[in-house]
Amino acid sequence: MDQKTVRVLVVFLAIFTLGSVLLVACTRPGATSASSSNTSSSASSSPTAGSGSCPGGDTVQTTVDNFAQSCITLSKGGTLKVVPGPGSTLHILDYGQWKNGSAEPATPSGAPPLKDVQVTSSSVSIGPFTTAGTYHIYCTIHPGMNLTVIVK
Ligand SMILES: [Cu+2]
Numbered sequence: 001m002d003q004k005t006v007r008v009l010v011v012f013l014a015i016f017t018l019g020s021v022l023l024v025a026c027t028r029p030g031a032t033s034a035s036s037s038n039t040s041s042s043a044s045s046s047p048t049a050g051s052g053s054c055p056g057g058d059t060v061q062t063t064v065d066n067f068a069q070s071c072i073t074l075s076k077g078g079t080l081k082v083v084p085g086p087g088s089t090l091h092i093l094d095y096g097q098w099k100n101g102s103a104e105p106a107t108p109s110g111a112p113p114l115k116d117v118q119v120t121s122s123s124v125s126i127g128p129f130t131t132a133g134t135y136h137i138y139c140t141i142h143p144g145m146n147l148t149v150i151v152k
Pocket of ligand 1: 065066090091092139141145
Protein backbone atom coordinates (compact mmCIF):
# COMPACT_ATOMS: atom_id res chain seq x y z
CA MET A 1 0.00 0.00 0.00
CA ASP A 2 2.73 2.40 1.11
CA GLN A 3 4.94 1.47 -1.82
CA LYS A 4 2.05 2.08 -4.16
CA THR A 5 1.52 5.51 -2.65
CA VAL A 6 5.18 6.32 -3.13
CA ARG A 7 5.03 5.16 -6.73
CA VAL A 8 1.96 7.27 -7.34
CA LEU A 9 3.73 10.22 -5.75
CA VAL A 10 6.81 9.68 -7.93
CA VAL A 11 4.66 9.50 -11.03
CA PHE A 12 2.86 12.65 -9.94
CA LEU A 13 6.17 14.42 -9.36
CA ALA A 14 7.47 13.29 -12.73
CA ILE A 15 4.33 14.58 -14.45
CA PHE A 16 4.50 17.80 -12.49
CA THR A 17 8.17 18.32 -13.36
CA LEU A 18 7.54 17.53 -17.02
CA GLY A 19 4.55 19.83 -16.96
CA SER A 20 6.47 22.73 -15.50
CA VAL A 21 9.31 22.22 -17.98
CA LEU A 22 6.79 22.28 -20.80
CA LEU A 23 5.19 25.35 -19.27
CA VAL A 24 8.50 27.20 -19.16
CA ALA A 25 9.27 26.07 -22.70
CA CYS A 26 5.88 27.32 -23.83
CA THR A 27 6.11 30.57 -21.89
CA ARG A 28 9.45 31.56 -23.40
CA PRO A 29 8.44 31.54 -27.06
CA GLY A 30 5.08 32.89 -25.95
CA ALA A 31 6.75 35.85 -24.32
CA THR A 32 8.97 36.32 -27.34
CA SER A 33 6.07 36.25 -29.75
CA ALA A 34 4.14 38.56 -27.45
CA SER A 35 6.92 41.13 -27.49
CA SER A 36 7.41 40.72 -31.21
CA SER A 37 3.69 41.13 -31.79
CA ASN A 38 3.89 44.21 -29.59
CA THR A 39 6.59 45.56 -31.85
CA SER A 40 4.60 44.81 -34.96
CA SER A 41 1.42 46.22 -33.46
CA SER A 42 3.17 49.44 -32.45
CA ALA A 43 4.67 49.59 -35.93
CA SER A 44 1.23 49.14 -37.46
CA SER A 45 -0.29 51.58 -34.98
CA SER A 46 1.92 54.39 -36.28
CA PRO A 47 0.14 54.57 -39.62
CA THR A 48 -3.10 54.14 -37.70
CA ALA A 49 -2.15 57.13 -35.57
CA GLY A 50 -1.28 58.96 -38.76
CA SER A 51 -4.70 58.36 -40.22
CA GLY A 52 -6.11 59.18 -36.81
CA SER A 53 -4.64 62.65 -37.03
CA CYS A 54 -6.19 62.96 -40.47
CA PRO A 55 -9.62 61.44 -39.92
CA GLY A 56 -11.74 60.21 -42.77
CA GLY A 57 -15.03 61.83 -43.63
CA ASP A 58 -16.45 64.59 -45.75
CA THR A 59 -17.44 67.23 -43.22
CA VAL A 60 -15.24 69.79 -41.51
CA GLN A 61 -16.54 72.25 -38.96
CA THR A 62 -15.24 75.75 -38.49
CA THR A 63 -14.69 77.49 -35.17
CA VAL A 64 -14.37 81.19 -34.38
CA ASP A 65 -11.08 81.52 -36.23
CA ASN A 66 -10.03 78.08 -37.41
CA PHE A 67 -11.06 74.70 -38.70
CA ALA A 68 -12.12 72.26 -35.98
CA GLN A 69 -9.58 69.84 -37.46
CA SER A 70 -6.44 70.48 -39.48
CA CYS A 71 -6.80 67.55 -41.85
CA ILE A 72 -9.43 65.38 -43.46
CA THR A 73 -9.17 62.25 -45.58
CA LEU A 74 -11.76 62.35 -48.33
CA SER A 75 -12.77 59.50 -50.59
CA LYS A 76 -11.94 60.05 -54.23
CA GLY A 77 -14.99 61.55 -55.92
CA GLY A 78 -16.23 62.92 -52.61
CA THR A 79 -17.40 66.43 -51.92
CA LEU A 80 -16.06 68.33 -48.94
CA LYS A 81 -18.61 70.02 -46.74
CA VAL A 82 -17.52 72.96 -44.62
CA VAL A 83 -20.00 73.49 -41.82
CA PRO A 84 -19.96 76.55 -39.56
CA GLY A 85 -19.60 75.24 -36.02
CA PRO A 86 -20.76 76.92 -32.81
CA GLY A 87 -19.49 80.48 -32.61
CA SER A 88 -18.08 80.35 -36.12
CA THR A 89 -17.52 83.71 -37.74
CA LEU A 90 -17.08 84.67 -41.39
CA HIS A 91 -14.45 82.63 -43.18
CA ILE A 92 -13.19 83.12 -46.71
CA LEU A 93 -11.73 79.98 -48.24
CA ASP A 94 -9.15 79.63 -50.98
CA TYR A 95 -6.52 77.16 -52.07
CA GLY A 96 -3.20 77.70 -50.37
CA GLN A 97 -1.90 77.80 -46.84
CA TRP A 98 -0.60 79.96 -44.08
CA LYS A 99 3.12 79.56 -43.55
CA ASN A 100 4.81 81.42 -40.71
CA GLY A 101 2.04 83.99 -40.58
CA SER A 102 1.88 84.76 -44.26
CA ALA A 103 -0.70 83.58 -46.73
CA GLU A 104 0.59 81.59 -49.65
CA PRO A 105 -2.15 81.12 -52.23
CA ALA A 106 -1.63 78.15 -54.53
CA THR A 107 -4.18 76.75 -56.91
CA PRO A 108 -3.64 73.02 -57.34
CA SER A 109 -4.35 71.19 -60.58
CA GLY A 110 -7.06 68.58 -60.65
CA ALA A 111 -8.98 70.21 -57.84
CA PRO A 112 -12.53 71.57 -57.92
CA PRO A 113 -12.85 75.35 -58.14
CA LEU A 114 -12.47 77.29 -54.90
CA LYS A 115 -12.00 81.03 -54.87
CA ASP A 116 -13.09 83.45 -52.16
CA VAL A 117 -15.77 81.10 -50.95
CA GLN A 118 -17.46 82.60 -47.93
CA VAL A 119 -18.61 80.50 -45.02
CA THR A 120 -21.12 82.39 -42.93
CA SER A 121 -24.14 80.73 -41.36
CA SER A 122 -24.72 77.93 -43.83
CA SER A 123 -22.51 75.09 -44.97
CA VAL A 124 -20.48 75.20 -48.15
CA SER A 125 -19.72 72.31 -50.47
CA ILE A 126 -16.42 72.02 -52.31
CA GLY A 127 -16.06 69.31 -54.89
CA PRO A 128 -16.22 66.72 -56.12
CA PHE A 129 -12.55 65.92 -55.68
CA THR A 130 -11.98 63.52 -58.57
CA THR A 131 -8.19 63.44 -58.48
CA ALA A 132 -6.31 61.75 -55.67
CA GLY A 133 -3.80 63.97 -53.95
CA THR A 134 -3.17 66.37 -51.10
CA TYR A 135 -4.83 69.77 -51.26
CA HIS A 136 -4.36 72.76 -49.01
CA ILE A 137 -7.25 75.03 -48.21
CA TYR A 138 -6.87 78.10 -46.05
CA CYS A 139 -8.93 80.99 -44.78
CA THR A 140 -7.67 84.26 -46.13
CA ILE A 141 -8.72 86.31 -43.11
CA HIS A 142 -7.56 84.08 -40.25
CA PRO A 143 -3.79 83.56 -40.02
CA GLY A 144 -2.97 79.91 -39.37
CA MET A 145 -6.37 78.65 -40.48
CA ASN A 146 -5.26 75.74 -42.64
CA LEU A 147 -6.98 72.58 -43.78
CA THR A 148 -5.25 69.71 -45.52
CA VAL A 149 -7.53 67.60 -47.68
CA ILE A 150 -6.14 64.19 -48.57
CA VAL A 151 -8.10 62.59 -51.40
CA LYS A 152 -7.66 58.86 -51.89
CU1 LIG B 1 -11.52 82.06 -41.18
